Structure formats: C-alpha cells, structure tokens
Amino acid sequence: MAEPTMRALLRRRDLGLRLVSEEDALPADALDRPLRWVHSSDLADPTPFLSEDLALLTTGTQFDGLDGADGYTGYVQRLSGRGVLGLGFGTEVHRSGIPDELVSACAASGMPLFEVPYRTPFIAVARAHSEAIAAEAYARRSWALDTQRALALAALRPRGLDATLAELGRRLGVWAGMFDATGALQSSHPQEAIAPEVLALLGDRVIDVLTRGLEAGQSLAIGAHPFMLFTVGRGGQLRGVIALAIDALDPEARTVVTSVIAMAGLALEQSEQLARSRRRLHTQLLSSLQTDDPALARRVLGSIPPAPVVVAVAADAPVGPLSDWWERLRAEGGAASFVAESPEGVVMCVSADDEGLLDQAAERFGIRIGISEPESYSAFSRAHSQALAALRQESSGAYRYADTVGASILSALATDEARLVAESRLAPLRDHDTSTGADLERSLRTWLEHDARAEPAAAALGVHRHTLRSRIAQAGALLAMDLSTFPARAEAWTLLQTARD
Template sequence: MQADDGGWCRNARSGGADARAPACTLCLQFFDTTYSREIAVQPTVQTLLDRPELGLGLLTQAPELPDGALAAPVVWAHSSDLADPTPFLDAGHVLLTTGTQFGDDADAAFAAAYVQRLRATGVAALGFGTEVIREGTPESLVDACAAQGLPLFEVPYRVPFIAIARTVADLIAEDANARQAWALSAQRAISLAALRPDGLSATLAELSHRIGAWVGLIDATGSLDREAPSGGLDQPLLGEVVGEARSMLRRGQRAGRTLLAGESTGAPQRMTLQTLGTGGALRGVIAIGDSPELDQAGREVVTSVIALAGLALEQNRNLDRARGHLRSGLLRGILAGELSLAERVATEMWGPLPAAPVRIAVTDVPIASADRLTELLELRVDERGGRLFFGRDDEQFVLIVEESDAGLADELATEFELPVGISDPVATGGIALAHEQALRALERARESGSGVVPFDEISRQGVLAFLARTDARAVALATLAPLTEHDAAAGTALLATTRTWLEHGGQFDRAARALGVHRHTVRSRIALAERLLGRDLSGFHARADLWAALLAVD
C-alpha cells in the first residue's frame, strides 16, 4: 500500500492494495506498549536494526555493504510505493515500501534502476514491508541492493511504518535534548571555571575536557600563550596552527577559519581558529582541535568560551592601559635623570631596571598594531624578570635594554615592519644622551621605511654627513647646478670628477688613477668647475662645503 504522506497505515487491509484509512488501533496500541527510549543517541541504520520492538531483519549482510553503511545517520523515515520516490527524499532518509511498484514479475532491471536512484539521492537504507502486497521481499531487489551497497531490511507485518518513523523522530528529538543538556552542563562548568584564580586557563582546560580535543590560545604577539592539555599538539601541527594564527592577527580583522594541519605527515587534523577582540584591536586567536562534539550544541559551548576569553583579554587590556600610563610617567622621569623613584616603582611592578651599560631603542607607534606591540614587550619583560623597560613617549615607544639584549630591536623591526633607531651603549647617567642618539638613528631608519639603524652607523660618517641629511638638499642642488647643467649640455663629467677628486683628498694623481684619465685632465676639469662655481677649491672650507652638498644630494 502507498503511504506518501506518512499518515496512512498499511495495516488497514480491508480495502486491498489501494485502501487507505487513518492510523489503526494496532498502531496506537503499539505506541502505548512497546515504544520506549532509554538513552539518547543519534539514530543510525544499525540503531533501528537493534530495536527489538521493531523486529527488522537485515537482508543485505554487512560484508556485502560498504564500510560504515550501517553506521550512517538517519535523519527521517519516509514511506512510498512510487516507482521514483526520489523527489520526496533527501540524504539520510530511510525509505519504507510495501512493493506495489514492483508488480508480480519483479523485473531485475527495474529493481537495479530503482536502487540506483535511491543511492544517488543518498538514501541511508530501504525497508520492505511484507505480507501486505506480497509475501517476502523480491529477490531482484535483494540482489540489486547487495550489488549497489544499499542496506535493505525487511519489516514484519506487525510493525507499522509510522512506528518506524516515530522511532526515528523520537530518537532525533531525544538526541537533541541530550545534546542541549550536555551543552548546558558544559556551559555551567565553564562558567564556574572562569571564576577560578586563573580563570582563562581553567576555562580552556574545561573546554578541552568537555569536547575531548586540544585547545590553545595564541596571544596578540603570535605566541602560544596557554594550551590544554599541555603538550597536546606536537610539531609540525603546532607550528602550522601558530603560523596561521599570526597571519590572522597581522590582517587585523575579526575572522574564523578552518585549517587542515599536518597534511605533510599523512595524518591531517582539522583545526578551527577564531580571533578574539575587535577588528583593528585583536587580542589573540583561540584554536580548537577536531572533535565529534563540535555539532550545533558543541559550537554553542565554544561560542561561550570565545566570549569569556574575549572578556578576560579585554579586562587585561584595560589593566595594560593603566600600566602603560604608569610606564610613560616613569619613562619621563628616567629621561629627566630622576632614577631613584623610577627604580623603586619599576622593581615593585616588574623587576629591577636594566643594568648598565644600556642602550636606548626608539620606534614609532604602529597605529594598527600598537596593542600587539605592547603585549609583545610585556611578554619580553616577564621573560627577563624586569631587565627590560619600555614606555610610550607621545607617538614613540622608547626601550631601555641591556647591552646583551640589543637584538630585541631587530625582532620589533622584523615582526612589525618598523623603523628602529638604537643608541650606543651608555652608563646609567648617559640615558638622556642615548635617547637623543636613538632619535637621530630613528630619523635615518625612517628613510628606508623599516629596519634597525644603530647610532654608531651615523657617527662613523661624521657630523658633516649628518648635517647634510637634514634640510640641505635644496641648497645643495642649487650649489651644484652649474656643474650638472654643464655636464648635461656639453656631455662632460665635471660633477663625477669633482666628487672623485674630493674623495681622494684633493690629490690629482690619485683621482686620475681612480677615473682612468691623465692627471692633467683632472686638473683642467677642476679648474673649469672652479670657474663655473665661482669658488676657489684650494681651501679647506670651500672643499668641505662642496662635499656637504654632494652628500646632501646622494
């Protein structure tokens, strides 16, 4: 009998194959006396086969079926005797039929095409109800299901199709209720964990325990801050996760993504990453390993953890801001030479100030990543037990580092693509001078956009070279214009000859060898340059002024 709407009972046989009647007394009695649900579980084909009250008999034996066929989840049970019921079916459905569509001959070709359509739709299993239209299940259907790997079970006459449908519906509902109860229990446990002294670590540990997966927090600096369980993710998986988290942090936008890590090892793991904080002010990334618990209920739990972690990090951010104001005040005192108060406060808060000799490093405040830079520096302070001090001075970060820790400047320049100027090593009393050196070195570093420039790189070039790089370019171009214009008009090399001559101390023989010309050629070119410039280049002051002009236009 056909029952496409699921509301008709095949036990109402009095009218023959085409008879339809509402659910009968047998169905109602079946629901009242035999249907029970003891444990919540996602229904599968095997779940239905294991229900003794249904009495379903598997006709396609397990060895004939693909791996996992009986473990396929069932999302609904639908009954139909249509020759092509697939327009009313979806993946994960169990189709129930009495076989009206097969007729008396049960043609093998029809059965094969029928099963093929069901397989293409993703039907989880086919149930055949006997003793309504025909006795037993057609052998052609059994053979077709076995050949194409579709589970086929026989439904005894005593079991109405609607009972199977209700079994599936109740199992799904109870599983949903069980998952919701699990989610509520997990959220309660996580909320309690958040109240512990180290609430963030306890929260991540509780989440890891509840979903049975590794959980890690990558902080705003791109470093693994904490994880649960400790050491639960080995290299190279951990490296891939941290690397992807750093990329997300550099983009500075709120985002979530799935990463298939460890493909090179042959055992890839699906990792879920989600940023914490607001766009432009990200506080970190939470990473979660693959888990069967990450269904809708599991995602709700993860969402609550993300919210708690974000709140905890935001509270830390407010505390960091307060400490940042304190650092700035102490920095101004240190630069002004008032070391005693700064030493006492810094020792109480972070540890002793760096020991002499020290260097001063100065860099611009990156607008998009100021919080990340602050967190990185706070982390480095913790690692060094206070033997590093930093503070913000208007639009710049100023660092006081020990001589052995000067490499931190390279780390900042590389990680944040910043220009950094760093002073020569000085004693404690020379901090103000070192700050001035670092500022001059920063000016030079800005010219290339990023990278570290030590002050001694400038000092080796001399005072004249430094002065020439300030605001002298326009004056220098005007000074050298007579030579450059003559070279352009006459095809001469007066400017190059003059530069080489000055580089070789005004000695004609050495300059001639360097240029590959006769010394008299050099003499005549310099004489012409003097006439064009209107200067006597035999004196020191004139040569020094011309050399400064050449430096300024380089």
C-alpha cells in the same frame, strides 16, 4: 546521547525490526550514518519525492509483475543514487517474506535491508525515529546549557581565560588553543596533544588570518589534523584567535564557542586597558630616565633591567603587540625590559646581555630599530640619542650606533633640515650653471677634492689652470664666500656634501 542512526533504529526492541542484510558485507559506516527521516512508499520510482539520508519503508506492491532480477536491481540502484540509507520491507502485508531478488540487489548495492514485521505499523517506525531526533535535540540543548554554566564558573577562577579554554576543550573533547594578537600560542589544552611542528604551521596560518583582518571562522587541515579558527575582536581590533582541533561544529557547539569568543574578547579588552595604563605610566617614567636618574622608575616598577643597558628606538612599530611580546618574554622567565612610547617611536630598554632580542623583534614585527651602545643608567639620555642617530640610518631591521662610528661626521649631520639649508645656500651657484651652461659647481667640487690646488684640479677637469681660477672666483662671488680662507672652503665642502645632487 548517540545520534539517530539506522543502527539505533534497529535496536529498538519495541519495533521488532530485523536486519536481513549481512552486516559484515555492508560498508563500514552503513548503519552508523545520521538518519534524517523515515518515509514510506510503494512507488516503482519514489526518488523524485525523497530527500537524502532517510530510510524508506515499502510493502512491495511495486514489484508485482516483475520478471527477473533486473527490475529489483534498478529499483535499489535508484534509491542508492538518491542517497537512501536503508530499505525496510513490511512482510505479510502484500506478500509473505522478502523477495530473494530484492535481498540480492540490496547486497550488491551495499544497501541495508531490514524486515518490518506485520505487527509494527510503518507510522510507528517513523514516530520512533522522530522521537529519537527530538530526544537528541533536547539532549544537545541540555548539554549546551550545562556547558555554558561550566564555562561561566571557569571564567571566575584565577587565570579565567585559560580555565575557560580548558573547560571548552574538555566539553568538546578536542584540543583547544589561544593565540594572541602577534600569533603566539598563549595557552592550550591538553598541552601535549598537538605535535610542535603542527603547532608551528598552525601559528603561521593564525598570523595570516590576523594580518588579513578576517573575522569569520576558518576551517583548515594541516596534514591529517583538522582545525577551526575563530578570531577574537573585530576589524582592526583583532586581539587573538581561538583554535579547535575539529572539522565541524553543530549549532549547539557553535553557540558554546561563540560565548567563549565573547568572554575572551571581554577578558582581552580588560587586559588591553591595563596594558595601555602600563604604557602610559612607562611613558611618564621615560622622562625621568632621560634625566639620567633611574631612582623613580626603580621605586615605581620595583625592578628595571640590570645595567649596563642598551636603549633602542623603533620607528612605525605596533606598540601594543610589541609591548605584549616583551611582557610575555618576561613572564616566561626571559629578559626584563622597559617599553614606552615617545614622539620618536617605541623606546625599549633591555640589559646588554639581552641585546640579541632586539634583532628578533625587528625581524618578527618587520620594523626598523636603532640600538645604542651599552651604557649605565647615568648615561641613559646619551644612549637614547645614540639609538635615535642609529635609527636615522637608511637601513632595515636592527641597526646599531656602533656601526655609525666609522662613518663621516657629515653623514651624521645630514638631516633633512641641513639638506634644506645646503640646497638654499647653493641655489645661486646652481641657478647660474643652469642658465648659462657653466660648470661652476663641478669645478668647485673638483678643486676642493684636490685640496684647493689648481694644477691637479685643472688637469682632472681638462681645463687650463687660469680657467679654473676664474671659475673658483666666480663661484666664491655667487656664494658670497672668500674661498681663499680655510673656513669658507670647509663650509663650501660641507654644503656640497650635504645637499642633494
């Protein structure tokens, strides 16, 4: 039903109202703005008693004694400044016809001026408009109820969330889209209504809303496209965003959207429960794969990524969104994957041909990922160990085990536990240096760097070779090592390389 406007009021044949202003000379929307009320007054300045967006009716008694057009101009300008949308003049009540000065003043201000004939009481005009407001409110409530029923039926169809979203877009007459918790567009209706570049910018705004954990509706504009965003879920459990290509909603439409948000939240909660069950199953199957036997996983899941595969471990990764991302890739005909939780992090297994997707995952989620070399399932446990070794590297993003092959074996063994042991073993030597000001640790390191040869090591330190030999003997005594033997020298070198400076 059309909104109650000045044009709708003028079209009421039972009132006999006549537009005096030339419509072509009025502002484009002068007759089509929503009209909130109709009021009557013969005061010379009724504006203190008026609200915005109403039509004012008058019989013109306030114009008695006016000399010239200035009084009419000031009167109309006061009404226009207060937000009055139109002026109705009741003829044949106090005077015959409408003063020409009033017609000119209204034309100059762009104020619609209409005649109310003698046979039409002002109260009839006000009542007709109030009935139109009531009829519109009833129509909107009826629309909301009918839309609620249609949405409930849509929710019962296959892919109920998509069907509900499509029905919402049709009922509102706008584009509607659903973004998941990762900020990816899951579905939209109509699909081609929004340009890809606008959708990309909208996706960035959605990710910002999800990252900040906002719950309220957001209004924004991307170029000439207005949007409203509504989060699904609460607080730290935001599960997605519903976007509508609209700049505002009336109360009835907002109620409808709120019901869709509730239905979407329930549907996504059920999906999340299924996803958690799937992740628990995958975690149990991971134990089977680590025995280098894929038979159980293949029998339970039906299919697993084709060999050769790479195994990856992600540290501090959001397992839910990460699993959903891989699942969406699979549903779109992309890579098959196996994702499971483990004490070390999120374990991912993909075909070696899809290894590049792990780099995308690291960038998209801002996480560290260690990646194995391609292996068969009979070497899954080795691949998993390689991924963990790569993950221990102090590197951001995706780091491959192959990149560590050229590194020293000592750096691979330099775990926190190994550093603790090394620092404990070197403690007597370091305590001695601290208390006496000696330089035994640096002397030992320099001597070992010069293959335990006294002459070049002493020269590098700037001391006599006999001084160096004395220091090495003292260091060996403090460390309880016979540094004349190769095993002791190898152990000392390992301690010095592993311990923190």
